[in-house]
Amino acid sequence: MRKYALASAVLATVAGAFGYVLRWSELSRAFEPDTGLPFAGAASTRALIFYTLFVLAAALAVSIVVRKRFSAAPTYRGAFAPANTTYLVFSGLICAALLASAFVVFARSRGTDIARGQTAVAAFTAVSGLSIFGLAFEAYRGRDFKASLLYTVVPELFLTFWLLLLYRRNQTNPVRLLYVFQCLAVAASALAFYFTTSYVYGRPAPARVVFTHSAAIFLLAVASADPLPAEQRAVFLSLLVFFAVSLARFVQNLTPRYPRPPRHLKGRKPETEPEPEPED
Numbered sequence: 375m376r377k378y379a380l381a382s383a384v385l386a387t388v389a390g391a392f393g394y395v396l397r398w399s400e401l402s403r404a405f406e407p408d409t410g411l412p413f414a415g416a417a418s419t420r421a422l423i424f425y426t427l428f429v430l431a432a433a434l435a436v437s438i439v440v441r442k443r444f445s446a447a448p449t450y451r452g453a454f455a456p457a458n459t460t461y462l463v464f465s466g467l468i469c470a471a472l473l474a475s476a477f478v479v480f481a482r483s484r485g486t487d488i489a490r491g492q493t494a495v496a497a498f499t500a501v502s503g504l505s506i507f508g509l510a511f512e513a514y515r516g517r518d519f520k521a522s523l524l525y526t527v528v529p530e531l532f533l534t535f536w537l538l539l540l541y542r543r544n545q546t547n548p549v550r551l552l553y554v555f556q557c558l559a560v561a562a563s564a565l566a567f568y569f570t571t572s573y574v575y576g577r578p579a580p581a582r583v584v585f586t587h588s589a590a591i592f593l594l595a596v597a598s599a600d601p602l603p604a605e606q607r608a609v610f611l612s613l614l615v616f617f618a619v620s621l622a623r624f625v626q627n628l629t630p631r632y633p634r635p636p637r638h639l640k641g642r643k644p645e646t647e648p649e650p651e652p653e654d
Contacts, residue, residue, distance in 0.1 A: 390595025465510035472503030498532035
């Protein structure tokens with residue numbers, strides 16, 4: 375599964391990179407510079423919508439194939455198994471990036487009218503980074519501690535809270551195209567963490583993991599083209615890298631439901647044991 379693991383992560387990232395270009399083109403051409411209102415029937419907007427639907431449909435098709443042909447281990451360590459310290463170091467880097475973003479959010483929000491909400495975002499971001507590292511550390515040690523149940527829930531709560539803040543901040547904005555990809559990216563990330571949590575609770579769902587991780591990678595890349603604060607873009611890109619590596623690890627650890635026979639046995643009929651000779 376090694377070649378499929380690398381291909382799944384690379385294709386999702388490449389699709390996201392092309393979506394980033396389309397989103398950047400849309401933001402620079404499909405909106406009036408003075409009012410921010412969209413041009414009716416802009417070609418870049420239609421291209422981005424159709425491309426998004428195509429990528430999501432492709433991810434859904436791949437997830438259906440995974441469901442029919444492959445199975446996954448029922449535990450987080452078996453499905454995302456960090457076989458060496460590489461995954462642990464990677465999780466530490468993601469944790470460090472989220473902690474740095476949390477510090478910047480907290481520092482910028484002090485003394486402002488939105489300080490309370492942004493302080494909560496900073497706290498959730500920091501704890502989510504620590505949870506990602508804690509989950510990888512527990513899996514690396516090969517033990518199923520109850521703390522893992524908490525580690526997987528925290529990022530979901532953070533992303534759900536962030537989604538509510540995005541909606542509240544833009545609920546009076548009549549131009550949904552200006553913020554819709556941010557909401558979709560956060561929602562897809564929350565679902566990706568949710569189906570990752572299912573492995574900690576022993577309820578595997580391989581097709582949903584593949585679909586939600588692929589969708590999250592793509593939508594996080596597209597949303598990164600929006601005019602975001604640097605710390606928010608850093609969170610999006612950190613989550614994108616995390617989901618890409620997790621998807622590659624997950625696909626690599628899938629096992630075929632019907633293993634193929636060795637090459638030297640292909641096309642041969644199974645040999646049958648000779649019938650015993652009748653006794654005298």
